[in-house]
Amino acid sequence: MEYKQLDKITVIDYLKNITKVMDFFATDKIEAEEIGDGNLNFVYIVKSQEDPSKVLIVKQAVPYLRCVGEEFPLSRERMTYEIRALKKFYSIFPRFIPNIYHDSEDMSLVVMEFLDNHLIMRKGLMESVKYTSFSEHISTYMSAMLFYTSSLALSSSEKRELIDKFNGNTELCKLTEDLVFSFAFMEHETNDNENVKDNPLADKLFTDTEFKEKVLGLKYKFMAQSDALLHGDLHTGSIMINEDETYVIDPEFAFVGPFGFDIGALLANLVNNYIYHSIVTKDEEFREWLLKTIKEVLDKFGEKFLKFWSEHKNSALLVDDYLDDKTLENYKKKFVKNILRDSVGFAGCKMARRVFGVAGVEEIRGIKDTTLRYEAESLALRIARKFVIKYENIDSVNEIIEIIKAESAR
Amino acid sequence: MEYKQLDKITVIDYLKNITKVMDFFATDKIEAEEIGDGNLNFVYIVKSQEDPSKVLIVKQAVPYLRCVGEEFPLSRERMTYEIRALKKFYSIFPRFIPNIYHDSEDMSLVVMEFLDNHLIMRKGLMESVKYTSFSEHISTYMSAMLFYTSSLALSSSEKRELIDKFNGNTELCKLTEDLVFSFAFMEHETNDNENVKDNPLADKLFTDTEFKEKVLGLKYKFMAQSDALLHGDLHTGSIMINEDETYVIDPEFAFVGPFGFDIGALLANLVNNYIYHSIVTKDEEFREWLLKTIKEVLDKFGEKFLKFWSEHKNSALLVDDYLDDKTLENYKKKFVKNILRDSVGFAGCKMARRVFGVAGVEEIRGIKDTTLRYEAESLALRIARKFVIKYENIDSVNEIIEIIKAESAR
Numbered sequence: 001m002e003y004k005q006l007d008k009i010t011v012i013d014y015l016k017n018i019t020k021v022m023d024f025f026a027t028d029k030i031e032a033e034e035i036g037d038g039n040l041n042f043v044y045i046v047k048s049q050e051d052p053s054k055v056l057i058v059k060q061a062v063p064y065l066r067c068v069g070e071e072f073p074l075s076r077e078r079m080t081y082e083i084r085a086l087k088k089f090y091s092i093f094p095r096f097i098p099n100i101y102h103d104s105e106d107m108s109l110v111v112m113e114f115l116d117n118h119l120i121m122r123k124g125l126m127e128s129v130k131y132t133s134f135s136e137h138i139s140t141y142m143s144a145m146l147f148y149t150s151s152l153a154l155s156s157s158e159k160r161e162l163i164d165k166f167n168g169n170t171e172l173c174k175l176t177e178d179l180v181f182s183f184a185f186m187e188h189e190t191n192d193n194e195n196v197k198d199n200p201l202a203d204k205l206f207t208d209t210e211f212k213e214k215v216l217g218l219k220y221k222f223m224a225q226s227d228a229l230l231h232g233d234l235h236t237g238s239i240m241i242n243e244d245e246t247y248v249i250d251p252e253f254a255f256v257g258p259f260g261f262d263i264g265a266l267l268a269n270l271v272n273n274y275i276y277h278s279i280v281t282k283d284e285e286f287r288e289w290l291l292k293t294i295k296e297v298l299d300k301f302g303e304k305f306l307k308f309w310s311e312h313k314n315s316a317l318l319v320d321d322y323l324d325d326k327t328l329e330n331y332k333k334k335f336v337k338n339i340l341r342d343s344v345g346f347a348g349c350k351m352a353r354r355v356f357g358v359a360g361v362e363e364i365r366g367i368k369d370t371t372l373r374y375e376a377e378s379l380a381l382r383i384a385r386k387f388v389i390k391y392e393n394i395d396s397v398n399e400i401i402e403i404i405k406a407e408s409a410r
Numbered sequence: 411m412e413y414k415q416l417d418k419i420t421v422i423d424y425l426k427n428i429t430k431v432m433d434f435f436a437t438d439k440i441e442a443e444e445i446g447d448g449n450l451n452f453v454y455i456v457k458s459q460e461d462p463s464k465v466l467i468v469k470q471a472v473p474y475l476r477c478v479g480e481e482f483p484l485s486r487e488r489m490t491y492e493i494r495a496l497k498k499f500y501s502i503f504p505r506f507i508p509n510i511y512h513d514s515e516d517m518s519l520v521v522m523e524f525l526d527n528h529l530i531m532r533k534g535l536m537e538s539v540k541y542t543s544f545s546e547h548i549s550t551y552m553s554a555m556l557f558y559t560s561s562l563a564l565s566s567s568e569k570r571e572l573i574d575k576f577n578g579n580t581e582l583c584k585l586t587e588d589l590v591f592s593f594a595f596m597e598h599e600t601n602d603n604e605n606v607k608d609n610p611l612a613d614k615l616f617t618d619t620e621f622k623e624k625v626l627g628l629k630y631k632f633m634a635q636s637d638a639l640l641h642g643d644l645h646t647g648s649i650m651i652n653e654d655e656t657y658v659i660d661p662e663f664a665f666v667g668p669f670g671f672d673i674g675a676l677l678a679n680l681v682n683n684y685i686y687h688s689i690v691t692k693d694e695e696f697r698e699w700l701l702k703t704i705k706e707v708l709d710k711f712g713e714k715f716l717k718f719w720s721e722h723k724n725s726a727l728l729v730d731d732y733l734d735d736k737t738l739e740n741y742k743k744k745f746v747k748n749i750l751r752d753s754v755g756f757a758g759c760k761m762a763r764r765v766f767g768v769a770g771v772e773e774i775r776g777i778k779d780t781t782l783r784y785e786a787e788s789l790a791l792r793i794a795r796k797f798v799i800k801y802e803n804i805d806s807v808n809e810i811i812e813i814i815k816a817e818s819a820r
Contacts, residue, residue: 151633156584159633160577167573174566174726182729209737216733216741223561223569223726226636316584316633319592323626327619331626 001106003076008032011044011058014109018102021111025054032058039067040074040252045114055114056101061252062108074171078252079108081169085254086110088162088229092148096141096248098240115247118240122362125236125273128286135293137246138239138266139300146259146339147308149229151316159316162229163256172232172253173223180349181219184357185212191356192365201377202356211352214388218345225258234262235269235350235361259339263301264346269361270294271351271383271404276363278408279376291401298343298397302336341394348387351380382407411516413486418442421454421468424519428512431521435464442468449477450484450662455524465526466511471518471662484581488662489518491579495664496520498572498639502558506551506658508650525657528650532772535646535683538696545703547656548649548676549710556669556749557718559639561726569726572639573666582642582663583633590759591629594767595622601766602775611787612766621762624798628755635668644672645679645760645771669749673711674756679771680704681761681793681814686773688818689786701811708753708807712746751804758797761790792817 006014011032015021022028029049034042041061048054061079065072083103090097099113124131151159183190186206196202205211231238232253240247274290277283309332314320323331354361355377364380367373386403394400416424421442425431432438439459444452451471458464471489475482493513500507509523534541561569593600596616606612615621641648642663650657684700687693719742724730733741764771765787774790777783796813804810 151630156587156633157580160580160583163573163577167570167577170567170570173570177566177726178729182732186729186732209734212733213737213741216727220561220727220745223566224636226634316587317626317630319588319596322592322596323622324619327623331623 001104003107005062006042006044006058006060006107006109008034008044011046011060014107015046015058015102015111018111021056021101024056024101027051039065040078041066046111055116057098057112057114058109059112060107060109076108077168078172079110080105081166081172081254082250082252083110084165085229085231085251086112088149088165089145089231089248089251093141093144096137096246098247098249115240115249118242118245118247120237121239121241122236122269122273124241125270125290126276126363128277128281128283130286130289131241131243131246133244134241134246135296135300138248139297139304141246141248142234142263142266143301143304143308145231146228146262147305147312149256150227150259152309152318153312153315156316163226166229166255169232169253169255173255173257176232176253177219177223179358180353181215181222184353184355185215190358192358192360195365196356199356199374201374201381205352205356205381208385211385211388214345214391215349215352218342218349218388218391221258221342222261222346226256227259228256230255230257230262231265232257232261234265236266236273237269258342258346260342260344261346263298263339263343264348265350266297267294267343267347267400268350268354268384270297271347272354272361272363272380274404274408275376275379275383276367279372279379280367291404294404295397295401298340298400302340302397305336305339306332337395340397341391344387344394344400345391348384348391351387352384355380355384379407382410411514413517415472416452416454416468416470416517416519418444418454421456421470424517425456425468425512425521428521431466431511434466434511437461449475450488451476456521465524467508467522467524469520469522486518487578488582489520490515491576491582491664492660492662493520494575495639495641495661496522498559498575499555499641499658499661503551503554506547506656508657508659525650525659528652528655528657530647531649531651532646532679532683534651535680535700536686536773538687538691538693540696540699541651541653541656543654544651544656545706545710548658549707549714551656551658552644552673552676553711553714553718555641556638556672557715557722559666560637560669562719562728563722563725566726573636576639576665579642579663579665583665583667586642586663587629587633589768590763591625591632594763594765595625600768602768602770605775606766609766609784611784611791615762615766615791618795621795621798624755624801625759625762628752628759628798628801631668631752632671632756636666637669638666640665640667640672641675642667642671644675646676646683647679668752668756670752670754670756673708673749673753674758675760676707677704677753677757677810678760678764678794680707681757682764682771682773682790684814684818685786685789685793686777689782689789690777701814704814705807705811708750708810712750712807715746715749716742747805750807751801754797754804754810755801758794758801761797762794765790765794789817792820 025048027048027050030046031049032044032046034044041059044058046056046058061076063076064070065074102111147153231251238250240249277287364376367376383404435458437458437460440456441459442454442456444454451469454468456466456468471486473486474480475484512521557563641661642665648660650659687697774786777786
């Protein structure tokens, strides 16, 4: 089918030809409403008029950046990779991925389950909501997705097929290369220049050669280390959550990259939330819960990754009987420690880039009081710096927690 | 054109339809002779009957391993990657690549310049021929090919296009994964089991867990580090040489992999030759020349790689004005040191695998006297072990030379 941009009328005509969708509604009487909160895409809520509890989401990419307009072209093929990633992740661990009713790479369109009892995690965290199942869920999600799409699980040819499917996600990978690893640390038109102007923190960051040299090394890892299929943008805005369930959405940045990048993104966003509660709400109890959650997520990630590995004997990397069990255990532990180290490095880049770079986070850039915002920026940059300078020597999750606590106490 | 396996008659009919080839011969009277020294492919020498100085080489892959027979299937698509690599390398630095007159991925066939004044380098080295231009040539070849196909030179999308072109070379990459990094270090049917039997060196190697754990790390780098387009099998049998010219041939193993792998392959083969002259010919002067050559190759590689880098400002990695010159120089020097380190690690794997693995080298496995061969094997394994255990801490080319000398003196 040839690509055509839909609207709230034509999307209904389109859906009426899709048996699985119409079976779901069990009626012809459906209607669509556009919810305008997408930065990149058009998103429709489609409801049965007879039974308003029957709802699906339709997401269609357009060949430009929606929040800016048609004058900012961005190829709609990003939806191709989102569809492929959703399906791949669903095939590995369906529990954390919305159910897909229909997808079309030609139409850059996907029809998904509507998550009506779930909140964007960032919003919940800002309101001090403790998601007690979260560390259990997200550690399973990350360990399963990363392990089962890596050369530790796949055969050599399966790994290459996976790379084939995602290697073309050029535009969004380049966005990350530029925005996360370069522009946010130098004078650049894409930055929040209102804030950069006369800000001593910006001066300090942009001239911090020790930090920037390390960032360059991490950028190189991002570009050249093909470990596993990543979500590519795993912040708390890509997580829909409630007490009992956790869903990871919007994997349009998916590509085969370094293990630590998704974990680092999540870590960065949890720490940014910790900073918000340190400086703005001063909610001591929630801060404690956040630190505990960070520790649990990272500890459990390692344990579960190793557990999946222990259940999986042969792969591109490991030939049966190549190495005795004891040495192999040793190798695996070091391997997981290296993932943790890279995660800390990437988390540092991700935190620092949110301060002056093009896309801020609500927890920091959203602070209205300029004095408090400056404090939050300063703390974010101090933690980010420690992460980036020290990541290669991190030996335990506790050291990460200590960095966060020590800088926050200063 | 549909694939058809040619013979010495039909290859002539095929060539007669190719203008560029017939222009070269400037006559219809051409004849072909099959030279049977290919392990994998059919190779024809095609001559003008009127002017025997006019000669071209035709190389065609067949869908099996030629040296074993049709019962050992090996997809002929390997020629697709050889053709693509030859053309890519030619486009970067034509001087070291045979001129190509015609190629067809469909026919798995390439028509190339005949290198009649050149010898396979391994043969020359075994006869103590000093190729005085070699270190200059091969260091230019390696630095140019690796630099200009990496994210240090290419844009983000160019790098992804390159990966797209070579990612499908699954079969030959898997051969390397299995044969270079796994089977040669354990009991396996593909090994030279006549020699493995009752050989204390094999016992020692197969139970050397410290060594094998490091090899696993290097295997992982081979599989997951997408630095640059590699030749993939850069031993001295892939080099055609004389005093004045150096040609690199047979890049059928080409893929986007770690910088150090080609350099390591070459280093391993030069050291194997050094071992041959240490144990068999005892040609002191040639040994000295070999050590000097190894040092020159590695030193010049680093210098030239850095020189290419200094001439090339923007790339996927580097954005103009991101970092001051001094810090950038520092970063680049560390980057090149890491390439050197990985090269040493890969060289160790490559040397060790030649001892008991499926494909031996003439310098070691070809030694007729079993006592001398055992000595050579022992020395190769000692140097290989040092390379693999120490590679991450190598700081200079001199340390590599010292390892070779120290183990040879024992």
